[in-house]
Amino acid sequence: MDNWKLEATKYTPLVNFDAASNTLELTGESYPENLATFAEPFFTWLEDYLTQLEDQTFTVNIELTYFNSSSSKMLLDLFDRLEEEVTDHDKTIIVNWIYDTENEVAEEYGEEFQEDIEELTFNLVPKEE
Amino acid sequence: MTEKHNLFHSEEKVLKKAVEIIEQFEGQDNLLLEEYKYLFKAYKKLLKQTKRLVKMSDKQQYQLTHLAEGLQSNNIELQHKAQVAEQAIQANEKKLAQFLEAVPIGVFVIDANCSPYYANKTAQQILGNSLVPSPLIQSGPNQSSFLDAMPSELKPIVQTLQNKMTNVDDIEIQQGDKIIPIEVWVVPIFDEDNDIAYAIAAFQDISERKQAEIERKKFTQALQESEERFRVIAETTPIPLVISRLSDSLILYANAQVKTVTGLSATELVDHYHTIDFYHNPEERIELLKLLHQDGYIRNYEIQIKKQNQTVIWVEVCIQPMVFKHENVLLTTFYDISERKRVEEERIRFTQELAQLNQAYERFVPREFLSLLEKQSIIDVQLGDHVEKDITILFSDIRGFTALSEKMTPHQNFYFINEYLSQMEPIIFENHGIIDKYIGDAIMALFPTCADDAVRGSIAMLKKLTVFNQKRQEDNFLPIFIGIGLNSGPSMLGTVGGTARMDTTVISDAVNLASRVEELTKIYGTALLITEQTYLELADPLQYHVRVIDIVKVKGKSQEVTVYEIYDADSPTIIALKDKTRDEFEEGFVLYHFEEFKDASPFFEQVLKTNPNDKVAHIYLKRCRHFQKHGVPLEL
Numbered sequence: 087m088d089n090w091k092l093e094a095t096k097y098t099p100l101v102n103f104d105a106a107s108n109t110l111e112l113t114g115e116s117y118p119e120n121l122a123t124f125a126e127p128f129f130t131w132l133e134d135y136l137t138q139l140e141d142q143t144f145t146v147n148i149e150l151t152y153f154n155s156s157s158s159k160m161l162l163d164l165f166d167r168l169e170e171e172v173t174d175h176d177k178t179i180i181v182n183w184i185y186d187t188e189n190e191v192a193e194e195y196g197e198e199f200q201e202d203i204e205e206l207t208f209n210l211v212p213k214e215e
Numbered sequence: 216m217t218e219k220h221n222l223f224h225s226e227e228k229v230l231k232k233a234v235e236i237i238e239q240f241e242g243q244d245n246l247l248l249e250e251y252k253y254l255f256k257a258y259k260k261l262l263k264q265t266k267r268l269v270k271m272s273d274k275q276q277y278q279l280t281h282l283a284e285g286l287q288s289n290n291i292e293l294q295h296k297a298q299v300a301e302q303a304i305q306a307n308e309k310k311l312a313q314f315l316e317a318v319p320i321g322v323f324v325i326d327a328n329c330s331p332y333y334a335n336k337t338a339q340q341i342l343g344n345s346l347v348p349s350p351l352i353q354s355g356p357n358q359s360s361f362l363d364a365m366p367s368e369l370k371p372i373v374q375t376l377q378n379k380m381t382n383v384d385d386i387e388i389q390q391g392d393k394i395i396p397i398e399v400w401v402v403p404i405f406d407e408d409n410d411i412a413y414a415i416a417a418f419q420d421i422s423e424r425k426q427a428e429i430e431r432k433k434f435t436q437a438l439q440e441s442e443e444r445f446r447v448i449a450e451t452t453p454i455p456l457v458i459s460r461l462s463d464s465l466i467l468y469a470n471a472q473v474k475t476v477t478g479l480s481a482t483e484l485v486d487h488y489h490t491i492d493f494y495h496n497p498e499e500r501i502e503l504l505k506l507l508h509q510d511g512y513i514r515n516y517e518i519q520i521k522k523q524n525q526t527v528i529w530v531e532v533c534i535q536p537m538v539f540k541h542e543n544v545l546l547t548t549f550y551d552i553s554e555r556k557r558v559e560e561e562r563i564r565f566t567q568e569l570a571q572l573n574q575a576y577e578r579f580v581p582r583e584f585l586s587l588l589e590k591q592s593i594i595d596v597q598l599g600d601h602v603e604k605d606i607t608i609l610f611s612d613i614r615g616f617t618a619l620s621e622k623m624t625p626h627q628n629f630y631f632i633n634e635y636l637s638q639m640e641p642i643i644f645e646n647h648g649i650i651d652k653y654i655g656d657a658i659m660a661l662f663p664t665c666a667d668d669a670v671r672g673s674i675a676m677l678k679k680l681t682v683f684n685q686k687r688q689e690d691n692f693l694p695i696f697i698g699i700g701l702n703s704g705p706s707m708l709g710t711v712g713g714t715a716r717m718d719t720t721v722i723s724d725a726v727n728l729a730s731r732v733e734e735l736t737k738i739y740g741t742a743l744l745i746t747e748q749t750y751l752e753l754a755d756p757l758q759y760h761v762r763v764i765d766i767v768k769v770k771g772k773s774q775e776v777t778v779y780e781i782y783d784a785d786s787p788t789i790i791a792l793k794d795k796t797r798d799e800f801e802e803g804f805v806l807y808h809f810e811e812f813k814d815a816s817p818f819f820e821q822v823l824k825t826n827p828n829d830k831v832a833h834i835y836l837k838r839c840r841h842f843q844k845h846g847v848p849l850e851l
Contacts, residue, residue: 155268158267162264162268191274194274195271198267198270198271202263
């Protein structure tokens with residue numbers, strides 16, 4: 087699988103997949119008016135990736151300082167899809183929820199997401215300045 | 216939680232109902248039940264997700280609200296900061312405006328569009344209010360109208376906007392009937408893109424300076440004219456004059472006439488000689504400078520100067536400090552007074568001679584005599600001038616001078632008399648006497664002040680004679696004796712003679728009696744005899760050693776006069792003997808004059824017993840015996 091990248095815009099985060107390390111990064115803010123224009127290519131790429139993913143560990147690092155409600159729904163869908171892959175196909179996937187220690191809300195969002203996840207590895211990773 | 220519960224209450228009820236249905240149909244092989252279970256599971260998951268999203272949405276809402284509050288707070292803070300900054304800018308602008316209003320030069324700013332932006336009060340006064348109507352112009356007249364109104368002389372400001380810095384002198388602004396000369400400096404101000412944003416023009420009204428320049432030109436012209444006049448005057452005046460530098464006396468100007476006093480031409484003098492070179496006594500320059508400092512000028516100061524040929528001449532100088540070619544100088548004029556000085560010296564010499572002549576005259580006519588006649592000088596004395604005054608007359612004579620002089624040559628005679636008289640004369644003067652005349656060895660002197668002067672003078676003369684005799688005896692000469700007679704009375708002092716030969720004299724009976732009394736000294740062998748008129752004039756007769764000598768009848772008059780001897784000048788021994796015998800002598804004297812010769816004789820005998828050399832007592836005793844024997848003549 088090749089490296090893949092979506093440049094950040096004013097309303098969407100940077101999406102960067104590094105094929106060498108099998109690591110996907112989502113960094114920045116996410117509050118697009120029309121989420122579909124962002125979500126559609128993202129999930130298309132994800133499905134392709136998961137199809138060819140074998141026993142390598144797939145790491146997803148998420149560091150979002152702000153995201154809106156529709157972005158929340160997209161994240162829930164992402165974590166569901168990854169958990170399904172872990173549960174149904176025994177894949178090794180790690181999600182790192184990276185947050186600024188001074189940003190309490192970001193930590194709380196991580197905890198919210200963590201509560202619904204059962205099989206997927208979901209780490210809350212505080213970021214030291 | 217309750218709210219959340221409440222929020223999803225109907226969904227929970229749907230779930231509960233679905234569970235009941237599944238439980239009711241559990242165990243049945245029902246395809247529909249399987250489908251129902253799948254839907255139930257999907258609904259349950261959806262509800263869970265919905266709950267999560269609502270919760271997160273609330274959080275996001277809270278986060279947004281918090282952010283909004285933060286933004287609002289930041290906004291307020293920014294607004295406050297902006298307000299403070301605005302106030303500071305306004306204060307600075309106000310200060311700047313005050314500074315610009317306070318400066319005495321006009322400040323005028325135009326922007327890149329050539330529109331007036333700012334003009335201070337001075338600028339408005341200079342440029343006129345029509346051009347710049349308010350102190351701070353935010354939006355002035357449009358560019359074209361301003362440029363039209365702008366005086367062509369102010370175009371340098373516009374040129375500055377074309378990136379030229381200008382400093383223009385002597386611009387003239389027409390303001391009504393008045394033309395104001397101004398000086399302008401124009402500087403462009405660039406913005407951050409290095410484009411000209413403004414041009415600042417600083418104006419200065421230079422009317423006063425221009426006026427001062429005109430005045431200075433006038434003054435310079437007047438000065439040049441004045442200097443020209445001075446040169447003409449200096450060249451044509453017959454008075455020699457020089458201008459010398461105050462600091463070192465170097466001659467900066469001299470007219471042609473100076474040659475008469477220095478012996479050098481103006482060309483030779485100027486820039487080569489110093490005035491001090493011509494001082495006969497260079498130290499006098501210090502004295503002159505002192506006078507200059509004191510009075511500010513010098514007028515008619517007489518000084519000796521040395522000509523080029525070393526001849527010394529007298530000149531009168533006038534010195535006036537002044538400024539000549541921007542230097543402090545002294546203008547000195549000379550007036551040759553050599554001739555005047557010569558005449559003056561001659562006059563002084565003549566005056567001295569005259570004074571000597573007067574002194575010589577005084578020897579012949581004593582000044583005191585002239586004073587008695589109330590005359591200042593012998594010149595004033597006229598024939599017949601006279602004055603009447605009570606005076607005491609002195610006659611003195613040397614005993615046996617005729618016999619003495621016969622033994623001497625005429626030269627020796629003159630020498631002797633003059634030696635004697637020169638001893639006596641000062642004593643008479645010292646006692647306020649006037650020598651009326653010398654008659655050979657005899658002296659006639661007048662004492663106009665008082666009789667005591669005459670008596671004291673006579674005693675002093677006799678004492679001086681004693682000293683004079685001691686000297687004579689030391690030189691192997693015989694002593695000489697003199698007799699002095701004094702009488703007092705009213706006398707006429709005046710001039711007698713003719714127009715060709717005139718003399719001063721005293722006409723008085725008192726003179727004759729004085730002479731006669733002097734004659735008596737020969738008879739009685741006494742040195743000093745005075746008449747009763749003199750005796751009565753004395754302030755205190757008893758202060759002298761005095762005894763009565765005789766009673767004489769004045770020639771041609773019936774009046775008798777008592778004569779007294781004053782013997783203060785005798786030796787102390789004789790004085791003592793005469794004092795001791797005075798009472799006996801006077802008893803005998805009284806009896807004699809009462810013609811009681813028999814009774815009188817013993818007294819004189821008694822006197823002679825004590826004082827055998829008393830010549831007067833001898834005479835009286837001899838007379839007593841004679842009259843006793845031969846009787847008394849009719850007139851004693």
